Amino acid sequence: MSNLVHKEASLLEVKNLETAFSIDGAYYNAVDKVSFSIKPGQIVGVVGESGCGKSVLSLSIMQLLPKGNGEIRSGEITFEGVQLNQLSDTEMNRIRGRDISMIFQEPMTSLNPVFTIGYQLQEVLFNHMKISKGDARQKSIALLKSVGISRPEKLVDEYPHQLSGGMRQRVMIAMAIACQPKLLIADEPTTALDVTVQAQILELLKTIQEVNDMSIILITHDLGVIAEMCDEVLVMYAGRIIERSDAESLFYKPMHPYTELLLGAIPKMDEEAGMLSSIEGMVPSLKNMPETGCRFALRCPKVKPECSAVTPLLEEVEEGHSVSCILYETSMPRKGVKP
């Protein structure tokens, strides 16, 4: 995106967010001291393996954490000057779907099987607008058209089971953009779709983003998607942001060993066929998370003895490129981005 965009005030600001789940009475941070901000019109990608806290992060922003065991323990989520984690449920309901909306991973289960497509689309409109039934129907047809569905007049009266996965994801997108939100959180929107449909959906998201000038948080574990879509990338590992940069420099100059390995794991067309490279081991579970030191130390090929003793901070190493790894701490004068 242009530099102009980056100078505006941020739309969403997350500061020191800690989201924890209670297991056997004790709390474990699934998202640990995460800070970032999103400017209007920006597409921010969040990548990481499964279990890195990407989805928990998005649920925290939407205040959709499972009641009872998931909880925001500290930190601030500020959206347009309003602190979302201080709002009551009723106040949050006014924001959800109107200012911030969300697309889910599984289009097959994200639509209610007992209602028609049109009914579910109109529900968003009725929730947030004063609109007559006839107008709502017209608007829902227009919305379906805008997400590239070819026979919207018929589709409004159909049920979810009559639609393919790609179509359902389009309907989900139509629902999400119905009230022209300022921020769209897309939680792995293409993971459940096949490759050709994936490209179409991404294309659609990008078009809608340009037309409506909204910001998108795109959660994915597909680096190809990131390269295609995003202005800025957050790499998450075990609940922490370990690298933050614009999409281009992340691909040309990955800094954190984890990012390097992630990029190395992408199969390449021009290489000899052989074993796919992968990262040894797994993300430690919440209960087994090392308390001090770098959380990637156990799997890191460049590990040093002090890695497990010193907790690295996310520091800006180059203009617009921050990384949290002790390999880079001495390379520059300390410029702590976050505690």
Next chain:
Amino acid sequence: MQVTTVKESQLKLKPVKSTSPWALARRKFLRNKLAMASLLFLIIVAILSFLAPYLTTQDIARINIGEMSLAPSGEHWLGTDKSGRDVFTRLLYGGRISLIVGISCTLLVILMGTVIGAMAGYFGGIIDSMLMRFTDFVLTFPFTVFVIVLNAVFFGKLNGLLVLILVISFLSWGSVARIVRSKILAEKENEYIMAAISIGCSPFKVIVKHLLPNVLSTIIVQGTILFATMIVVESGLSYLGFGVPAEIPSWGNMLSSANEPDVLQSKPWIWIPPALAITFTILAINFVGEGLKDALNPRSRR
């Protein structure tokens, strides 16, 4: 070329309106012969019962000493009972009471059970614990003893039938609440529930509009089973003399005359009609329930 034209004509023949899950279930149910026959039987029973004043001119309460314990004849189709009252007339009026008690208890029980179960299941946490402990508490009441005591307490002060309906309902909603709660617990994990919250639906809206329609099939099937149970409960209590007040005929009341060995052995026309009425009604309700269960289960294909 030939092939494409055939396909196009086929496309045109397709029904335009898309079938809702309910329409599919209805079609499946209509094809189930046993369930349809049972439904027809129930409708006939209901019509006969509710049109009783027009079908017979006999007085249900008047004791007629001259016509005690008459065998079936042209004048009294099913004979008369020990007080000289026409059995056929009492059977029709009795059906009325049985059906009214059955339907109103079922509706009340379903209403209470659904509200409490849905709230407990959706909100979870402390609300769930409190509502479910209350449910356990109600379920531990000894049913028969409770009904007998309450009936004795309110006897003569309130409309006996109303007391009976309220007491039965209040003691029976527990199991429905548990079933609804467990269904809601499973259903609320679905992504479309989170999607509904994410478009700004209030908890009330999520429960009523998104969760309940998805558990409605269970509630309906549960309702038919309850309906049958409630008729049995009413008959049982009336047979024991603790149900419907004695002056109102009900199938259970009528059966209680079979207490006497003389009636049981040599005057079968007095107790066989209500016994058969209860049996066949319960059977028919269960067949209808079974049919509904099949029709509403997306996995059963017929």
